Amino acid sequence: MIIWDKFIRTFHWLLVLCFCLNYFFLEHGSSIHQAVGYTAAALVMSRVVWGFIGPPNARFKNFLPSFSGIKKHLHELKEGEVKQTQGHNPLGGLMVFSILALFLVQAVTGFLREEVDALYGDSFLTSLHGISANIIFVLVIIHIIAVFITAYLGKIELIRPMINGKRRVKRHD
Ligand code: HEM
Ligand code: HEM
Secondary structure (H helix, E strand, C coil): CECCCHHHHHHHHHHHHHHHHHHHHCCCCCHHHHHHHHHHHHHHHHHHHHHHHCCHHHCHHHCCCCHHHHHHHHHHHHHCCCCCCCCCCHHHHHHHHHHHHHHHHHHHHHHHHHHCHHHCCCHHHHHHHHHHHHHHHHHHHHHHHHHHHHHHHCCCCCHHHHHHCECCCCCCC
16 A cells, blocks of 8 residues: 655655754755755745645645544554554644744744845844754654654554555454
8 A cells, every 4th residue: 555655755855864964964054054954945845735736645634633633543542553544643744744834944044044134143043943953853853753652552554654655554363
């Protein structure tokens, strides 16, 4: 069963690469940092378009988080029975929207403090840029832990579909 299309998978791993380069390796503020940052922003904007025109699992309307959805999902996890046909579960959806939004905050704050004369070097924007990067970092850690916990408690393959797109259908023994 195909879960994640090629666009989503390429988007995901390129975004991981951009984040790690900018957060851990490249000199903060350097021109390569800016180029990688804008690449991440371009990836996120294409993902937003894909959220409206892509296949069902990629569509935003199919994983808009809601309180009732999250409650039901937590119950499913407790029972160890996460529905196999879905793309993002409701908590995953919340995480996706938060991460996408924060990448846009990175790009906007980086752009404004660097390119707009009146705001050049603005300390508020610079701290916002740093704080938002740190929030993405914390969310990513939670994201990775959540992927492993959901895979374990829900007995569901999550990582494989993000690599080759496919999930093996669960047998009911
Ligand atoms: C993947 C997206 C990005 C991440 C994760 C990221 C992360 C960071 C981090 C952690 C810092 C250090 C902040 C601090 O010292 O408190 C920083 C600094 C900086 N970033 Fe980014 N950034 C991203 C995108 C961008 C973009 C698109 C620009 C566009 C101009 C940009 C411009 C800058 C500049 C100019 C600084 C230096 C600020 C200073 O002089 O202290 N960043 N970035
Ligand atoms: C900087 C690091 C990371 C970022 C920014 C990130 C971001 C994201 C985003 C935005 C999505 C939503 C995909 C979409 O619908 O477009 C996602 C999904 C996913 N990510 Fe990551 N990710 C990171 C690291 C990882 C790592 C290291 C793994 C592997 C352990 C991973 C596994 C997954 C999986 C399995 C999904 C799909 C979850 C589901 O089935 O609902 N991610 N990630």
